[in-house]
Amino acid sequence: MTDELGLCFGGDYNPEQWPREVWTEDVDLMVRAGVNFVTVGVWSWSTIEPVPGKREFGWLDEVLDLLHGSGIAVDLATPTASPPPWLGIRHPETLPVNRDGVRLAAGSRNHYSPASAVYREHALAITRDLAGRYATHPAVRMWHVGNEYGEVDYGDEAAREFRSWLRAKYGSIAALNEAWGTAVWSQGYASFDEIVPPRAAPYLINPAQKLDFKRYSSDQLLACYRDQRDAIRAAGATQPITTNFMGFFHHVDYWSWAGDVDVVADDQYPDPASPDAPSDTALVQDLMRSLGGGRPWLLMEQAISAVSWREHNVPKSPADARLNSFQAVARGAEGVCYFQWRQARSGPERFHSALLPHAGADTDVFRGAELLGADLKRMRQVVGGRVTARVGILFDWPSWWAGEEDAVPSARLRTLEQLRRWYRVLWRHGVAAEVVRSGSELSGYDVVLVPHSYVIEPDSADALSRATAAGTLVVVGPFSGVADASTNILQGRFPVLLRHLVGVSGEEWGGLPDQPTPLAMEADWDAAPSGGGTATVIGERLRTEGAEVLARFAGGPYAGHPAITRNTHGAGTAWYLGAVLSDDLLAAVLEEALREAGVTNALGASVLPGNPLPDGLEAVRRGPALFLINHGHESARIQLPVPMSDLLTNEEVDRIAALPPRTVQVLIEGRTT
Ligand code: GLA
Numbered sequence: 001m002t003d004e005l006g007l008c009f010g011g012d013y014n015p016e017q018w019p020r021e022v023w024t025e026d027v028d029l030m031v032r033a034g035v036n037f038v039t040v041g042v043w044s045w046s047t048i049e050p051v052p053g054k055r056e057f058g059w060l061d062e063v064l065d066l067l068h069g070s071g072i073a074v075d076l077a078t079p080t081a082s083p084p085p086w087l088g089i090r091h092p093e094t095l096p097v098n099r100d101g102v103r104l105a106a107g108s109r110n111h112y113s114p115a116s117a118v119y120r121e122h123a124l125a126i127t128r129d130l131a132g133r134y135a136t137h138p139a140v141r142m143w144h145v146g147n148e149y150g151e152v153d154y155g156d157e158a159a160r161e162f163r164s165w166l167r168a169k170y171g172s173i174a175a176l177n178e179a180w181g182t183a184v185w186s187q188g189y190a191s192f193d194e195i196v197p198p199r200a201a202p203y204l205i206n207p208a209q210k211l212d213f214k215r216y217s218s219d220q221l222l223a224c225y226r227d228q229r230d231a232i233r234a235a236g237a238t239q240p241i242t243t244n245f246m247g248f249f250h251h252v253d254y255w256s257w258a259g260d261v262d263v264v265a266d267d268q269y270p271d272p273a274s275p276d277a278p279s280d281t282a283l284v285q286d287l288m289r290s291l292g293g294g295r296p297w298l299l300m301e302q303a304i305s306a307v308s309w310r311e312h313n314v315p316k317s318p319a320d321a322r323l324n325s326f327q328a329v330a331r332g333a334e335g336v337c338y339f340q341w342r343q344a345r346s347g348p349e350r351f352h353s354a355l356l357p358h359a360g361a362d363t364d365v366f367r368g369a370e371l372l373g374a375d376l377k378r379m380r381q382v383v384g385g386r387v388t389a390r391v392g393i394l395f396d397w398p399s400w401w402a403g404e405e406d407a408v409p410s411a412r413l414r415t416l417e418q419l420r421r422w423y424r425v426l427w428r429h430g431v432a433a434e435v436v437r438s439g440s441e442l443s444g445y446d447v448v449l450v451p452h453s454y455v456i457e458p459d460s461a462d463a464l465s466r467a468t469a470a471g472t473l474v475v476v477g478p479f480s481g482v483a484d485a486s487t488n489i490l491q492g493r494f495p496v497l498l499r500h501l502v503g504v505s506g507e508e509w510g511g512l513p514d515q516p517t518p519l520a521m522e523a524d525w526d527a528a529p530s531g532g533g534t535a536t537v538i539g540e541r542l543r544t545e546g547a548e549v550l551a552r553f554a555g556g557p558y559a560g561h562p563a564i565t566r567n568t569h570g571a572g573t574a575w576y577l578g579a580v581l582s583d584d585l586l587a588a589v590l591e592e593a594l595r596e597a598g599v600t601n602a603l604g605a606s607v608l609p610g611n612p613l614p615d616g617l618e619a620v621r622r623g624p625a626l627f628l629i630n631h632g633h634e635s636a637r638i639q640l641p642v643p644m645s646d647l648l649t650n651e652e653v654d655r656i657a658a659l660p661p662r663t664v665q666v667l668i669e670g671r672t673t
Contacts, residue, residue: 005073005141006383007376008037008335011355012301015040015063016047017344023063026342027070029361034373037335038067039075039300041130042147043109046084048126055129068139076140078130078228080123081147082109087122094119097155100200108348114151114220115158120227127228131235143241144300145228148267149221150251154197158220163192165216179486180208207405208486214401218253226260244300245291247284248416253397254291255437264292267301267339270324273314278327278618278631279427280420283435285331286387287395290435294386296334299325304338305353305365315353318368319662323629325372326664329379330620330627332387336376378647381668385623389432390599392445394453394460395419396438402487403454403479410511410538413479413580415452421583422451422477425590428612430601430619442467446597448474449590456481461497468501469570473597475590476502476576478538479509494540502576503547503567506540510557516582517556519563525550527592527609533585535563540578547576551585564589602626604641614638617659626667630659645672 010030015023030038040063041048048056067074085106088095096113097103104111112119127145134140170176173189182188187206189195198205198213229241240262245254247268258264266288270277288297304321306313316324325336343354355369400415426433433449438460442448448467453460461481468474481495490496493505516534528550539558547567553559558578565576575593577586591609599607602619603626613619616632626644630636637658644667645652657665 005036005335007329007333007379008073008298008337009373009376010035010037010072010335010341011039011338012042012340013038013040013342014043014340014344016044016059017346018342020062022342023066026356027066027072029356029366030072030341031070032361033355033366033369034377035072035341035355037073037075037141037337038341039077039144039337040064040067041079042077042144043079043082044077045079045082045126048079048130049084052086052090057133060134064134064137064139068137072139073141074137074139075142075144076130076134077144078123078127078146078232080112080127080145080224080228083112083119083122087112087119091116091118093155093157094122096151096153097158099154099198101154103155110151112151113153113155113157114217114224115153115155115161117157120224123224124227124231127231128235131232131237135232135235135237140237140239142239142263143229143232143237144265145225145232145241145243148244148246149225150246150249151221152217152251154199159196161220162197162213162216163195165219166195166212167192169212179488180206180212181486181488182206204406207402208488210405211398211402211487214251215253215398217251218256218397221252222257222260225257229260242298245288248287250400254287255397258291263334264288264295264297265300266297268299268324268328269301269303269307271310271314272316272320273312276420276424278616278629279424281324281327282331282427282618283420283423285328285333286389286433287435289332289387294332294434296332296384299328299333299336301337301339302328303353304355304369306351307353308349308351313351317662318364318371321368322372322375323631323662323664325376326627326666327618327629329376329382330387330618330622330625330629332622334383336372375648379666381647382623382625382666385625387432387620387622389434390446390597391426391431391433391449391594392436392442392447393419393423393426393433393449393451394438395435396453396455398485399438399453399455402483403452405487409479409509412511412537413452415454418451418477418580421586422449422590425587426594427618428587429591429594429607430603430613430617431594431599431607432602432620439463443470443472445472446599447593448472450474450476450480452477453480454482455485455487456495456497457485458497461501464498465501465569468572468574471571473572473593474501474574475593476574478540478577478579482509498574499545501567501569502565502574503569504542504544504562504565504576504578506542506578508541510539510541512536512539512556512579517558517579518554519551519579519581519585520554521551522549527588529585529588529610531584531588533588534582535579536582537580539563542576542578547574553579603638624668628657628659628665628667630661630663633661635660640667642669644669647672
């Protein structure tokens with residue numbers, strides 16, 4: 001992607017928000033900080049097209065030449081995420097409508113309807129002209145389409161687009177009525193023309209209608225992205241084209257987008273006030289690597305200190321900001337960029353941090369940026385390196401959408417929360433993981449985790465069974481495999497399609513009482529955790545059909561019924577959890593599963609139940625490098641398999657790596673020089 005650049009370092013650069021004389025200082029300071037990559041033009045539509053049809057490219061010519069003259073590569077953005085006010089005034093139908101029927105106004109950003117043909121024409125026209133002018137400009141090394149696609153529109157044009165999406169999907173209204181179960185509450189449709197988006201309604205809305213609207217909305221945004229991507233290519237651009245994802249962003253199914261970007265790019269704003277931020281962020285980074293099929297990805301935006309959009313914005317120390325960047329590099333990022341280069345003096349983001357703060361270059365933040373720029377230059381050996389993982393963790397957007405519908409046994413069961421809890425156990429042990437999409441081939445993994453997949457379709461169930469038969473160890477969490485792709489409940493004892501695999505079946509799901517329900521470990525479970533454990537949130541009334549019972553409910557509505565089971569299936573094993581387990585018990589189960597499957601950590605050591613890495617220490621192997629990142633507040637020491645040396649300091653580390661709080665080491669075998 002950026003071979004000659006090494007790792008990219010830089011951020012969003014918005015020169016149109018500053019007078020011309022500031023640009024020279026910007027570029028001088030960028031060079032000083034080691035910035036080699038900036039994203040230009042994201043918010044510049046009204047500067048380029050101040051009145052309809054006019055084009056003002058002179059300033060951009062100058063900016064690109066200036067950057068190029070200083071060896072700074074440009075990721076050139078199409079400015080289509082924020083149309084000029086005149087577009088909404090002349091064509092109100094380009095403005096989005098929310099679920100309450102309110103048409104949103106200009107004056108902020110993102111005020112466009114992805115379904116609006118007029119918006120799409122105007123966005124395409126400016127994209128064509130931009131790409132025509134700069135396709136071969138030597139500064140331009142990447143194209144950035146729009147920004148953080150995520151708008152959802154419920155207006156009349158969206159209704160029309162939704163209907164044609166449904167027509168293409170179902171073919172006939174009878175098929176739609178069947179899939180949506182419209183006989184319930186008298187919702188039968190006589191024609192597609194009667195269907196509207198799930199707008200504000202008196203009571204609960206048909207869950208299948210909502211699920212399809214989610215799918216449609218994600219596809220509609222993808223269509224907008226594709227319009228512009230194709231126009232850039234048609235103009236002769238040969239650079240990679242991408243847009244910026246937003247981690248586990250609810251409204252867009254990135255699995256269905258991933259094939260359309262040349263490089264996966266992501267914006268990450270972990271809350272420095274959250275104690276779980278390091279592992280939650282690692283999970284997002286593993287998702288980004290997985291979306292790209294293991295290829296390096298780009299951290300397109302992050303904050304060097306505080307953001308300004310939380311209610312209470314905790315800043316990062318320069319040391320913490322450095323850890324965030326190295327964490328991304330450890331997990332496959334080929335560059336770390338920030339929002340933004342120069343802190344805004346106007347507009348709603350005045351208090352959002354930037355590499356160059358209001359106070360200027362004589363600041364800890366800017367000095368931190370300079371240090372980071374220098375450190376990243378030492379990472380040449382890491383460029384292009386891959387992270388390999390023997391553990392897969394299943395996650396799908398439609399299942400997430402459907403699994404968090406209203407009116408379910410417990411609204412306290414949140415897909416992402418469970419995913420994060422399960423992942424945290426891997427993270428604490430320094431075990432690498434890939435996020436996998438349902439339907440993918442799974443037999444290459446030693447372990448596959450299914451924390452909460454409410455929808456499991458037949459191809460996914462087959463892949464899980466096939467992999468297990470071939471030797472993979474699978475762990476399935478509660479309330480998984482419940483429904484089909486239209487969120488209709490599968491009939492029979494659950495998990496219907498996995499029943500044979502897990503050797504256990506159930507007949508009822510229920511929210512568990514607020515007081516955690518005790519679980520009794522079976523006497524013949526050798527590896528039973530001595531601390532026992534409890535269940536909360538959701539439980540299931542289960543009976544075994546061949547599986548061994550490891551723990552039972554010892555109270556609550558399911559007292560005496562199995563809660564944790566293990567089944568042999570061909571050469572592999574399938575564990576089933578009939579409840580949300582307490583943290584310690586979940587850790588014990590997953591550690592035991594990893595140990596049984598022979599999974600090793602980043603240091604090549606076996607997973608030892610109850611014996612994770614020192615608190616806060618993250619260990620990741622990428623290509624030849626072992627990244628050790630101490631997110632904790634205590635020093636951490638760890639035994640290395642061989643003598644290594646630190647790419648950052650050139651110091652040799654003989655067997656014991658010692659990391660003060662908030663520090664990182666990037667170790668390679670032998671000597672660095
Ligand atoms: C997003 C946007 C940026 C900026 C940042 C602030 O990532 O893409 O333009 O608004 O948020 O955190």
